[in-house]
Amino acid sequence: MKLTVAELAELTGGKLLAGDPTHVISGVASLNEACRDEASFLGNEKYVHDYLATQAGVVLIPPSLPQHPEGVALVEVDNPSLAFNKVVRFFKTSSYQFVPGVHPTAVVDPTAQFDPAAVCIGPHAVVGARVVLGKGTDIGPGCYVGDGVVMGENCRLHARVVIRERCVLGNRVVIQPGAVIGADGFGFLMNEQGRYEGIDQVGIVVLGDDVDVGANTTIDRARFGRTIVGEGTKIDNLVQIGHNVRIGKHCVIVSQSGVAGSTVVGDYCSVAAQVGIAGHLKIGDKTTLAARSGVMNDLEGNAIYWGAPACPYKDAARQYASIRQLPDMMRELRKWKKNFLNDD
Numbered sequence: 001m002k003l004t005v006a007e008l009a010e011l012t013g014g015k016l017l018a019g020d021p022t023h024v025i026s027g028v029a030s031l032n033e034a035c036r037d038e039a040s041f042l043g044n045e046k047y048v049h050d051y052l053a054t055q056a057g058v059v060l061i062p063p064s065l066p067q068h069p070e071g072v073a074l075v076e077v078d079n080p081s082l083a084f085n086k087v088v089r090f091f092k093t094s095s096y097q098f099v100p101g102v103h104p105t106a107v108v109d110p111t112a113q114f115d116p117a118a119v120c121i122g123p124h125a126v127v128g129a130r131v132v133l134g135k136g137t138d139i140g141p142g143c144y145v146g147d148g149v150v151m152g153e154n155c156r157l158h159a160r161v162v163i164r165e166r167c168v169l170g171n172r173v174v175i176q177p178g179a180v181i182g183a184d185g186f187g188f189l190m191n192e193q194g195r196y197e198g199i200d201q202v203g204i205v206v207l208g209d210d211v212d213v214g215a216n217t218t219i220d221r222a223r224f225g226r227t228i229v230g231e232g233t234k235i236d237n238l239v240q241i242g243h244n245v246r247i248g249k250h251c252v253i254v255s256q257s258g259v260a261g262s263t264v265v266g267d268y269c270s271v272a273a274q275v276g277i278a279g280h281l282k283i284g285d286k287t288t289l290a291a292r293s294g295v296m297n298d299l300e301g302n303a304i305y306w307g308a309p310a311c312p313y314k315d316a317a318r319q320y321a322s323i324r325q326l327p328d329m330m331r332e333l334r335k336w337k338k339n340f341l342n343d344d
Contacts, residue, residue: 001091002026005058005073008039011090012060012075012083019073025057028088041084060084098138109147122159134171146182152209164221170209170231178216181205185220185227185243185261199223201243208232208249214239220261230267242279254291266301276308290316 003011006021027038031047034040034056041060042051051059051069058073060080068074077083102108102121114133121127122141131145134153139145143157146165155173163169164182175181187199203222208231213219219241221227227241230249240258241247247259248267257271260279265271269283272291277283284301294308307316 003039003087003090005075008058008087009075012077012086014060014075014077014083017061017074017076018068019058021073023057023073027091028084029056031056031059039084039087041080043081043084060087098136128165140177158215164205167205167207167221169207170211172210173207173213174211175213176215176217176237179213180218181207181213182221183218185223187223187243187261203227203244205229211235214255217241220245223261236273248285269301 003025004021005016005019005023005025008025009016025037025039029038029040031040031042031050031054034054036055036057038056039058039060040054040056042048042062052067054069054072056072058075060075060077060083062080063076098120100117100120102116103123103125105123106121106125106127108121108127109129109131111129112127112131112133115135118135119133120138122139122143124141125139125143127139127145128147128149130148132150134151134155136154137151138156140157140159140161142160144162146163148166149163151169152171152173154171155169157163157175158177160178161175162180167182182205184201187201188196189199191197201221201223203225205219205221205227207229210232211229212234214235214237216237217235217239219227219229220243222244225244227243227245229235229247230251232250233247235253236255238256239253242259242261244262245259246264248265248269250267251265251269251271253271254273256273257275259265259277262279263277263281263283265283266285266287268286270288272289274292275289275295277295281295282298283295284299286302287299288304289295289310290304290306290313293306293310296309299305299310304313305311306313307319
């Protein structure tokens with residue numbers, strides 16, 4: 001699939017400032033790697049040097065740039081990053097082909113409900129009893145969909161995804177390779193014989209519409225009831241969501257973060273990389289947790305937190321600055337101590 005520069009401008013809602021509108025674009029790349037048949041974008045001023053030296057065929061740029069590279073088509077848009085995503089999506093969609101049907105090596109229980117002409121079940125996939133699959137759903141190679149799972153329309157499971165029994169997925173849910181939805185939560189009790197005994201986990205996981213789940217991420221089923229991820233939430237690779245957790249709508253949770261059991265995260269929250277959130281807490285709407293924060297208490301919404309234990313960002317920044325000054329402070333203290341003892 002290809003686009004002319006004029007078609008790209010129309011796709012992004014941009015204004016063509018310079019260049020040949022008939023020039024053909026067949027892909028996307030970064031500013032410093034793009035060639036004449038590829039599109040790129042300038043989304044951050046620190047890449048202006050790459051922009052001025054780019055060999056891209058067309059670049060999406062913000063308004064009012066003072067300098068431009070020569071011989072490059074330029075499309076002005078309000079938000080180059082968002083506009084460029086439309087271009088990426090165009091080429092990604094055109095390269096992905098949905099081919100309905102059930103692969104001969106797939107194992108599908110006869111009680112599963114789906115339209116074979118509107119669903120794709122790939123090689124060596126397993127679909128259990130009483131599964132319901134919506135139209136346009138694509139189950140990749142080696143996936144396991146357990147008994148009683150319900151999936152909405154236009155979902156996509158990449159290779160080796162596991163959806164455990166009775167879990168529910170909304171429409172347009174995308175799950176990257178190796179993710180596990182609905183594994184047993186981590187629940188054990190010490191019995192009278194001094195041994196850990198597993199606690200049965202009989203709940204499910206519910207993923208709302210337009211949820212994305214990254215590679216090798218795990219979302220545990222509830223002990224009772226439901227572990228919930230709200231609509232539009234995006235979860236990165238290598239994230240752990242514990243049993244009975246409730247994640248709100250349109251949140252972002254970044255790689256290597258973990259949310260312990262029964263915690264409630266509000267809507268529109270951002271959880272940066274390697275954040276740890278303890279169990280049985282409440283995180284308010286529109287909370288931002290900076291990288292490597294450790295959350296040990298309830299947090300009010302509409303605020304930015306950092307540190308371990310997490311506290312308001314400005315307080316955490318002052319604490320960090322003070323810690324960096326400790327070596328100098330210790331040297332000064334030893335100097336004063338030495339002078340004091342000499343005076344005695």
